[in-house]
Amino acid sequence: MPTGGKSTLTQFLIEERRRFPDATGDLNAIVTDVSLACKAIARKVAYGALGGVLGSAGTGNVQGEEQKTLDLLSNTMFLRANEWGGHLAGMVSEELEAPYALAPEHPRGKYLLLFDPLDGSSNIDVNVSVGSIFSVLRAVSPGKDPAPGDFLQPGACQVCAGYAIYGPSTMLVLTMGRGTHAFTLDPWLGEWVLSHPDLKIPERTQEFAINASNSRFWEPAVRRYVDECLAGVAGPRGADFNMRWIASLVAEAHRILMRGGVFLYPRDTKEPGREGRLRLLYEANPISFLVEQAGGGASTGRSRLLDVQPKALHQRIGFVFGSAQEVARIESYHREDAPQRFDSPLFGHRGLFATT
Numbered sequence: 001m002p003t004g005g006k007s008t009l010t011q012f013l014i015e016e017r018r019r020f021p022d023a024t025g026d027l028n029a030i031v032t033d034v035s036l037a038c039k040a041i042a043r044k045v046a047y048g049a050l051g052g053v054l055g056s057a058g059t060g061n062v063q064g065e066e067q068k069t070l071d072l073l074s075n076t077m078f079l080r081a082n083e084w085g086g087h088l089a090g091m092v093s094e095e096l097e098a099p100y101a102l103a104p105e106h107p108r109g110k111y112l113l114l115f116d117p118l119d120g121s122s123n124i125d126v127n128v129s130v131g132s133i134f135s136v137l138r139a140v141s142p143g144k145d146p147a148p149g150d151f152l153q154p155g156a157c158q159v160c161a162g163y164a165i166y167g168p169s170t171m172l173v174l175t176m177g178r179g180t181h182a183f184t185l186d187p188w189l190g191e192w193v194l195s196h197p198d199l200k201i202p203e204r205t206q207e208f209a210i211n212a213s214n215s216r217f218w219e220p221a222v223r224r225y226v227d228e229c230l231a232g233v234a235g236p237r238g239a240d241f242n243m244r245w246i247a248s249l250v251a252e253a254h255r256i257l258m259r260g261g262v263f264l265y266p267r268d269t270k271e272p273g274r275e276g277r278l279r280l281l282y283e284a285n286p287i288s289f290l291v292e293q294a295g296g297g298a299s300t301g302r303s304r305l306l307d308v309q310p311k312a313l314h315q316r317i318g319f320v321f322g323s324a325q326e327v328a329r330i331e332s333y334h335r336e337d338a339p340q341r342f343d344s345p346l347f348g349h350r351g352l353f354a355t356t
């Protein structure tokens with residue numbers, strides 16, 4: 001077997017479908033279409049400066065962020081690969097303000113697809129790993145155009161989620177609710193090969209990831225957690241911790257799925273009124289599903305992320321995920337801080353009026 005005895009994505013999907021004799025194959029078709037878009041994006045990314053796709057597109061998205069040429073190209077590839085199959089009723093993209101309206105000639109299916117076509121795009125021009133993230137929900141009204149509110153389902157309703165990472169090798173990491181599995185793209189065969197079945201995040205870790213340039217905006221519970229890690233073997237944790245920050249959610253999630261660790265992009269006071277930096281529907285929800293299916297924890301910092309009821313398509317959220325014990329510890333630190341103390345630095349764990 002040219003894949004060294006390992007199954008391909010196609011074989012994996014056939015096996016999954018066998019477990020559900022009534023399945024129509026629509027979900028498998030969506031995964032296949034998404035994986036095709038990811039292969040096409042991987043090729044563009046690999047050509048780098050030679051492909052003429054680096055740099056800014058000179059436009060901004062609904063969230064006021066600069067769009068890169070590759071952000072727009074990746075968005076188009078996702079839309080083109082998925083709009084015609086008849087498996088989807090609608091799509092939401094980070095790069096589009098409103099849900100994408102399928103052309104009248106395309107049949108409407110029974111699933112919804114939400115995606116971040118290119119994640120970590122500030123890293124493209126410096127040749128650091130980027131990725132694509134996706135989430136699949138059931139359509140509220142199969143066969144019909146969805147209302148925007150139909151996409152506002154808690155992450156626990158996802159039927160499938162995954163990401164592709166465009167790094168030294170290209171990989172697809174997938175869950176359909178029965179474990180998290182990683183496929184490596186064989187560049188010769190153009191096939192996704194199941195290289196890492198049933199990933200398990202170690203419960204404990206001594207590695208954390210956070211953007212420390214925001215430390216002056218952190219809530220007391222986050223500051224306490226990081227301070228304790230930094231205190232090392234002489235501190236309350238009694239261990240030296242290592243730190244990483246890639247500024248690419250996909251790359252951080254991948255590292256944590258492969259060897260453990262904890263990631264924090266918590267709610268902070270940098271932009272009052274903003275609940276966090278990362279987007280709930282197409283960043284935090286799919287990563288949380290993958291992490292939980294690999295035995296890890298995923299939280300807003302206060303409670304399970306997959307239980308959050310979304311309020312808006314591009315809603316942001318505080319996000320903490322990774323090794324289960326660390327996520328539980330961070331939640332417990334938030335619980336220990338009385339609610340009235342969250343809002344004022346004076347009442348922080350180490351603040352002027354701290355009582356503990």
Ligand SMILES: O=P(O)(O)OC[C@H]1O[C@](O)(COP(=O)(O)O)[C@@H](O)[C@@H]1O
Pocket residue numbers: 065094116118119120121122211247248249250265277
């Ligand atoms: O620049 P910061 O504040 O470190 O934020 C980095 C975060 O922003 C993101 O790049 C946002 O994703 P996009 O590139 O899709 O907008 C995440 O991947 C990453 O975790």
Ligand SMILES: [Mg+2]
Pocket residue numbers: 116118119120249283
């Ligand atoms: Mg992103």
Ligand SMILES: [Mg+2]
Pocket residue numbers: 071094116117118119120121
């Ligand atoms: Mg993006």
